[in-house]
Amino acid sequence: MNSLVLLVVLPLFAAFIIPVVAKFSPKLSLFTGPVVLCINLLLIMSAWIKVGSGSEAIFLGGFLPPVGIVFYIDHFSLLFSGLIAGMVLIVWPWDAKESRLYSLYMLLSAASFGLVLSADLFNLYVFYELLAVATYGIIAASPISKVPNSSATAASLRYLFISSAGSVMLLLGIAIIYTLTGTLNIAHLATMTTSLDGFAGLSAFALIAIGAGVKAEMFPVNSWVAEVYGTIPRQLSALLAGLVSKLAVILIIRMLLMVFQQQAAFDLLLVVGMLGVISGEMVAWRAKDMIRMLSFSSIAQLGLIFIAFSIAGSKGLWIGMALMLHHLLVKGGLFLMADRFAGHMGKLKGLAKHSPMAAAVFLVFVLSLLGVPPFPGFWIKLLLILNLAEQGGGLYHVAIATILLATVIETAYIFKFVRILYQKADADSTPINKNYSSSYTFAKLFALILLVSMLFVSPISNHLKDIANHSASPHIYINKILPTKQLGDRS
């Protein structure tokens, strides 16, 4: 199991050598990254089988926790590791001009693996920052062809300011936690929840949640979304919206589930989630082009995920995980095919006639997004709402109303768009990009996965439930990471 640390180390290694390799053989440097990711995928698969229904802890440097850094491996983290490897492979920039960009992608994937695996608070912060820096770089270095080169840089800079400020908040939160408890190991923190349940402890959680929320497209701190997604290639948007945002969410919910299982923390997530849902949908309603629409719809979906995590215990993780996977498929797919829907909405008339397949794939995605039976989105929404209703408490009921209101608004703007697609083309319509890019193929693949998963709703959900039950339990977590608890006893 110790070898699983290679998930992080191999991409880092590749990132370091790529610039040098590129000097000798550009071709080789192009393939280094994908090869490493494929090796990672193999590692993940073998670990998936080895871990079984249990979990494993890796003690880095051979130091027993809580003094050392620990990687915690279970199906939850392996699932997301696999998704990271797959998603980065899908959006790999095959035509990049600079080998450094490959390095950045490798760093991004290393950071992502670290974020899902690590069980140490400060280590998570380091990987979060690595992810952030790699993201700024990738955004700044890969503008889409239609905008001036530097607007991506400007978007990246504006993103950098708020994201760095958020990181500082995160750091403050970590500092408060460390001052209160004297430890950074999440499992160790989980044994000391009593010293964290006051105002100081929860304010640390709030700082962490909002600080990391910048990346997770949390409500007040997500104004970067439209700017960044508007200036970068769609594949990259698919990666950022589909995956990177989820990694920040995972950071937040790790803290939530293991350490801060308290109503005040849940309420915080619930409120920001609700505001995110309603504001995202409302702004998307006014959007006149697909990218802006998708950006804000993505904010709304992330809000939905936060609402899901405000359900206590493993149910929240179960539903939230299902929502995350669903959103990854749908929003990832939509962004991957967004090139075919570029430009002002009004100019897309007749697209359905021109490429019926693209329109059909689009429909599959949006219907699932809206939660129309029998698409998977429906079941997830149903579960979410039923479980919210079970929670009791006025705020949860407001959340239900918000979600349903948002769905109506979502229907309005999405079908406004669909109507345009199915209108007759006129002189104003722009000629449609007929190039079948590879990302469109992947979008079709995503749609296919969505359709197939429709048939296996129950097994998938049961499996996710098992994973969630296992991963959301602080007991298992503590027992695995602190087998001896030699230090926990002192607290």
Add this chain to the structure above:
Amino acid sequence: MTFLDHLFIVVFISLIAISALRNLRIVDKLAPVLYGLILIMLVRMSSVAYGGDVYLSSVSLDLLDFKMHWQFTALSWYFAIITVVAALASAVFMSGDWGRQYREQGGNYGMLQLALIVNVFSMILLLGSGDLLSLFIGWEFVSWASFLMMVLSPTKLAKKSAVKYIVYAMTGAMALMVAIVMIYSVNNSLEFKQIGEVFTQMSTSSQLALVLLFFVAFAIKMGLLPFHLWQAIAYAETPGPGAAFLGAISSRMGMFTIVLVIVQFIGLGGLKQLGISFVNMQTLLAWVAALTTIIPTYIALQQHDAKRLLAWHGVGQGGYMLLGIIMFDSIGSAGGLMHVLNHASYQAALFMTVVAVMYRTGTSDLNKLGGLVTQMPLTFLVMLIGIIGLAGLPPMNGFVSKWLVYRSLLVNGQPLLFVAAVLGTLGTILSVYKLIHNTFLGQLRLEHQNVREVPWSMLVPMLGLSIIVFITGFMPGLILPWIASVQESVGLPVIAHHLGGIEYAKGGLDMIWVSGILFYGFGVGALIFYFLGGKSKRVHQYDNYAGGHFLTSDVRYHYSNNFYPGLMHLIGGWYRGSFKWLENSIVSVVSFFSIFFENIYRAKQPVMLLLIGVVLALFALYRNLGVGA
């Protein structure tokens, strides 16, 4: 395998077959056969409509710990048979020449067939639902299926209204979902009978919320006030027989669920206990129904497009159904339920006549038609029967159901509602006269000189439907047993009936007598007219004089534009856009918040948002937790 399973299998196979073969010509002939097959499957289950046992499906789905199952009660069967007959008639109607013309004009005929079978499939699924989850899924299916049919229309306006429809439908679905969630959260069960049990356990405010949510969901589907704005245009613009089908039955799914949920499980007692002083839920719903009979009817009066006129009437007639069923007595509910079938039969027939006229003349604009009776006599006959039914005059079936509703209103001491209902009927009579006058009577237009009767493929379903209109009016006892078993199955007082009509302590109805006397009167009149009145001379239509002048054929003397000007002047101001205003103001509110949030997202200095977020979050925690050291 029960009969119900067979039904589902046949419907599903039909769906697959039609969607596979939809672009081939064979689908023309195949579709009617398949609908016939479905009808046979339904007829096999007819015992349920005569007091037999409920059919349970042996299929049940276990998804995510929810158990879904399906069943057919008398209520389901009653609505299903209407659905399938309407679909059969529509399929026959479009199987022949109409379909050919539609194809030639660039319409997507295959999609229309597909939309029809998808509609039938989803409606059967909804009607067969055995618990709240399958109800919800069926509900969504029906919404999306009718959306599929509506978007087939080529015009921009129709597509726009289809999108409007789907927004409304989604609102309804969400309301339904909240209601279902409310029920589920009490006992963690989604069975129908939970509705009643949970309802009695709830607090009054929750009860009110539950009833309102259910009602909003169903009212949106049924197009009751104030949710009626989507329906007429969306239905009117649906191509040809699709409009006939949708207008006949689609929105009645709302009626089905009202009976299933509100009438059956919440009941009169439940509705009556909600409210203050003399206004309770029952009166509220009754007045919604009454207003629905009036307002859309008078909007219909203002239309000059035949399809829209009919579609608006479709909205208005929904009011009678609700008005009847909300009285909760034997005759009122029988009237309401029976009106579903009656309305479906004449509405489908009327839509088909209009489509037939359009098929020959290319227009449904009432200002551009006239005098077609000589060219299309059979279509005229169908329309005549249809409008008599629609206006609720004897001897057609519309009379029976409306009579029952009126009677119930009077017996229950609701004179004001009775007046409202009569007012609605008055508007109906006026506007159906406008319909038939402007289309078939008066002067034939020159360009319509060569118009011929429509082919038999279109006439047969029309005539068949008008025979149903007449027969069920002449002998309502054919239908009344079904109504009685529906009443029995949903726990309403059962109507006493015989072949000719009903027996009722305060005055029954025997349509055989009524019709007999009517025909007798007609007979006497005809005798007088033909034998005693004597001389008449047949002249050509253009052989006309006015004020001593010979009128040439190009002089327009057919009075069709601006019908009922005085009445329009009186009522026009009231109807102009009062509900549009409501719709627009909702849009404005959403716009307002949308711009508000957009400006938040356009913050010049995003870090400010971070600061505000952090401070507010910390402050909320500080307020909640205090600083207990």
Add this chain to the structure above:
Amino acid sequence: MTKYSALLFISGLVFLLMVITGLLPMGHTPMLVGNAILEGAKDQVGAANVVTSVVLGYRGLDTLGELSILFAAASVVGLVLTKSSFNKHASNNDDKHDHHDSGFVAVNAIDLIFPLLLVVGMYIITHGHLTPGGGFQGGVVLAVAFSMLVIVRPRRVSINHGMVSIIESFAGVSFIVIGVVALFKGQSFLQPLLGHGEFASLWSAGTLPLLYLAVGLKVGAELAGLLLALNTDEVAS
């Protein structure tokens, strides 16, 4: 407007942070992990400077991550600035007036200081496990040494970018390789090897000095690269 609302919320934040600070056990923190490390560091890692034990031993992965961040930042700076400005700069190099050497004093002082800085930097790096200091601090000194050379003699001295990138790759790779060697020996990633040696002497604490050397080289190379890239661009604009 912004100023006032900023002031309002900032004062709110100040108040809340003060409240939080009041709740913290200032000056006598629990130090659970800290005490465990202070107790065990001598035996487990063997570095006199406990901070070094933490940086490279207990939390070695953090250090690797941080090196990667520096590497990422340097890559991005290279990507962003080279693409637009280096080429332009090269073409109109000669027209610029301010590419003179700095004055006599600066040039000669740097010539004098440069070797000294190198020695100091290397010293700080190699004694990181014994005294305050280490790879980061020493690396910064090295970077400053080289960049000062370039600053005072922008025309005559130039640093080979290829060399810099090879050094940074090499340093990063060697850090990882040292970590992975332990993995191949059946131990955990970044586990200290080579025994502890004599406590508090230069040759002690196993692989830690080697790691710090790698860190120092890496930090030096990255920072030098960063400074040079920024410097060049500033001149060009």
Add this chain to the structure above:
Amino acid sequence: MNSFFTIEGILYFGAISLSIIGLFGLLVSKNLFRMLLSLVLFEAGANLVLVLSGFIRNGIAPIFLDGNSGAVMNDPVPQALVLTAIVIGVGVQALALSLIFRVKKHYGSMDMRTIRSKLEREIATQAGVTPPGSNEAPAPVKLVKGEAHE
């Protein structure tokens, strides 16, 4: 409640003040470079808070030297953490600086607001739409025309 008038209280106060000054500067300055400097201050304050979390009154530096075996040592972990955090901060700042150069070059301005507006316009142009919030009227509400209910 601890007293603020202790050495650590004063230190905490200083650290928080530093980060607050940074945050305030980040909010009110328009110039990108000043914003960056404010960010540096903000981070420095947070780093101080972090390193203070290992502060023990009368503690000594955590280095084993001859003769300090019995003394109370400060917590070594925050010192290591803050080392990492500082280097991370340096990386981010260098990155930001390079982005600022690039932005300055392209937009000819260092004003955050100007850049925001220009960026918005560029995004809108490439998407083929009017920029959000330009002086356009709110979504027009169609008045009902002569014919009621169409």
